[in-house]
Amino acid sequence: MIKHLTNESQNALLHFYNRIWQEQYFPTLWQQDIIIPLLKPGKDPKNPSNYRPIALTCCLCKLLERMINRRLVHYLEANKYLHPFQSGFRKGRSTIDNLLALETDIRLSFLQRKHLVAIFFDIEKAYDRTWRYGILKDLYDLGLRGNLPIFIKNFLQLRKFRVKVESEFSDFFIQEEGVPQGSVLSVTLFILKINNILKQLPTSVRGYLYVDDLYISCTGTNMNFIQRQLQTAVNNITQWCNSNGFTISTSKTAGVHFCRKRNLHLDPEIKLYGEVVIFVNEIRFLGIIFDKKLTFLPHVKQLRKKSEIALNILKVLSTTAWGADRDSMLKIYRATVLSKLEYGCTIYGSARKSVLQKLDPVHHTALRLCSGAFRTSPVKSLYVECYEPALELKRQMLSLHYYFKIQSNSNHPFHDFKLRPFLLRLQNARKSFIPVFFTRVQDILNDLNLLHLHVTPEPKSNFPPWGIPVVQFLNPFKTFIKSDTAGIIYQQIFIEHRQEYNDFIAIYTDGSKSSDHVSFAVIFPNTTFSFKLHPSCSVFTAEIAAVLLALEKISDCLER
Numbered sequence: 001m002i003k004h005l006t007n008e009s010q011n012a013l014l015h016f017y018n019r020i021w022q023e024q025y026f027p028t029l030w031q032q033d034i035i036i037p038l039l040k041p042g043k044d045p046k047n048p049s050n051y052r053p054i055a056l057t058c059c060l061c062k063l064l065e066r067m068i069n070r071r072l073v074h075y076l077e078a079n080k081y082l083h084p085f086q087s088g089f090r091k092g093r094s095t096i097d098n099l100l101a102l103e104t105d106i107r108l109s110f111l112q113r114k115h116l117v118a119i120f121f122d123i124e125k126a127y128d129r130t131w132r133y134g135i136l137k138d139l140y141d142l143g144l145r146g147n148l149p150i151f152i153k154n155f156l157q158l159r160k161f162r163v164k165v166e167s168e169f170s171d172f173f174i175q176e177e178g179v180p181q182g183s184v185l186s187v188t189l190f191i192l193k194i195n196n197i198l199k200q201l202p203t204s205v206r207g208y209l210y211v212d213d214l215y216i217s218c219t220g221t222n223m224n225f226i227q228r229q230l231q232t233a234v235n236n237i238t239q240w241c242n243s244n245g246f247t248i249s250t251s252k253t254a255g256v257h258f259c260r261k262r263n264l265h266l267d268p269e270i271k272l273y274g275e276v277v278i279f280v281n282e283i284r285f286l287g288i289i290f291d292k293k294l295t296f297l298p299h300v301k302q303l304r305k306k307s308e309i310a311l312n313i314l315k316v317l318s319t320t321a322w323g324a325d326r327d328s329m330l331k332i333y334r335a336t337v338l339s340k341l342e343y344g345c346t347i348y349g350s351a352r353k354s355v356l357q358k359l360d361p362v363h364h365t366a367l368r369l370c371s372g373a374f375r376t377s378p379v380k381s382l383y384v385e386c387y388e389p390a391l392e393l394k395r396q397m398l399s400l401h402y403y404f405k406i407q408s409n410s411n412h413p414f415h416d417f418k419l420r421p422f423l424l425r426l427q428n429a430r431k432s433f434i435p436v437f438f439t440r441v442q443d444i445l446n447d448l449n450l451l452h453l454h455v456t457p458e459p460k461s462n463f464p465p466w467g468i469p470v471v472q473f474l475n476p477f478k479t480f481i482k483s484d485t486a487g488i489i490y491q492q493i494f495i496e497h498r499q500e501y502n503d504f505i506a507i508y509t510d511g512s513k514s515s516d517h518v519s520f521a522v523i524f525p526n527t528t529f530s531f532k533l534h535p536s537c538s539v540f541t542a543e544i545a546a547v548l549l550a551l552e553k554i555s556d557c558l559e560r
Helices: 005-024 059-078 095-111 132-141 146-158 186-201 224-244 296-316 326-342 353-371 381-385 391-407 423-429 437-447 487-500 537-560
Strands: 032-039 051-056 114-123 159-165 172-177 206-210 212-218 256-260 282-285 288-291 508-513 518-523 529-535
Touching: 005 059, 005 146, 059 146, 095 114, 095 206, 095 212, 095 256, 095 282, 095 288, 095 487, 114 186, 114 224, 132 146, 132 437, 146 186, 172 326, 186 206, 186 224, 212 224, 256 282, 288 296, 296 326, 296 353, 326 353, 326 391, 353 381, 353 391, 391 437, 508 537, 518 537, 529 537
Parallel strands: 032 159
Antiparallel strands: 032 051, 114 212, 114 256, 159 172, 206 212, 282 288, 508 518, 518 529
């Protein structure tokens, strides 16, 4: 609704936001939330702790939060205040980053016949117990002054909420601590507050965060050394949590001893608040089940079970009498089943083929339901009929997408990842060991003859969100429809346009694609540049590459 406001209404809203910002006042109504409790799947409805609170806040407040959050995030990212191993809610980052870090460390420890011990922490009610004054102190320590920290202070204080069940409302309650649930700013403020927890680790212990999902790991050949290092790390983390208002759950915190050795060896004894941390054979972390041998068999089995349950939706909708059409069925399949199979496949896709093949029947059954094909129909015909590749090809494609995403982001912690020569020789010598993700991707690129492909880095923009870019784009043809306009009219308009700007240098760009090659060209008054791209590139890639080259040449001329 806000998007469809008139210009006058938008200007009035902007004036209202500026008054809040400059006069350092926060509307009282925006400090009140409505909580809707949703029962967690498979939980007892009589236990209040089994409900997930969903907070509803004012949309006008959320819009202003989003504007301020962009400014705060720009300041934090531009000055590199956030820890590089914090992946939560950051541009170009995802849960896969933390999963990749864990899988890579485990694969390398297996390759060197070492132990890797990881501890997965659970912070009790992390959002609800975040220390507000600690957030303001962190903002002050980062050098933030003026309206932004004052707005955040007003945003956090005097928060109230009431619970809505059906049409009934409870009384208002005061939220004395924590950040508001459901608000845009809360995630960034929480990430800022928990940011320093990773700085408490010894150099031999690695740690990764996705918002409040924390794990630490240590690799070595001597279990006593690993135990001492992890115990030091746990002590430092608990001390930091006590000083910053966080509490770690001893019952939900667990460890896993990843190892392929068959001889008898005990798990390390790590104590948290005086209680011994429980070690398990498998653990669910960010939606992926890691077992101690890293076979991913428990994860694949559970994934198949969930997918088969989701297939019941397709079985109901595939009724011949009143069922949905093929396109609708495929859309439902991709949303309800295929999305489950795709999540984390760049990680669990490293499992043995015998394990991954357990998921193929789910894919084939779904395609038969969507297309109405017989059970005896060849699998390859299903792929062609439904425009859906095999799961193996899908996993390879998503792995390549993720790899190119890493290579295009120079700030990504795995951007410059390379195996040491010693590990490369070891990996080549031990063929039975599953290689790390980057080696697997290199094998895919080698099969596609793309091994020496250059990935253009994503351009960095230091333009602040509070600035107003001044860009002029002249399009003399915008009022004409191509199908209704004769070519001679376009030529006449172009000649008039060139005469009007005859003091400027004309630069022309073009891209083309045929069945076997893709190329582009940039034409200057005295020089022509032409290049050939890989045949897999699209014509859009060729066109945009030509524009990019033209801008680079112009920039070089201006610098000289």
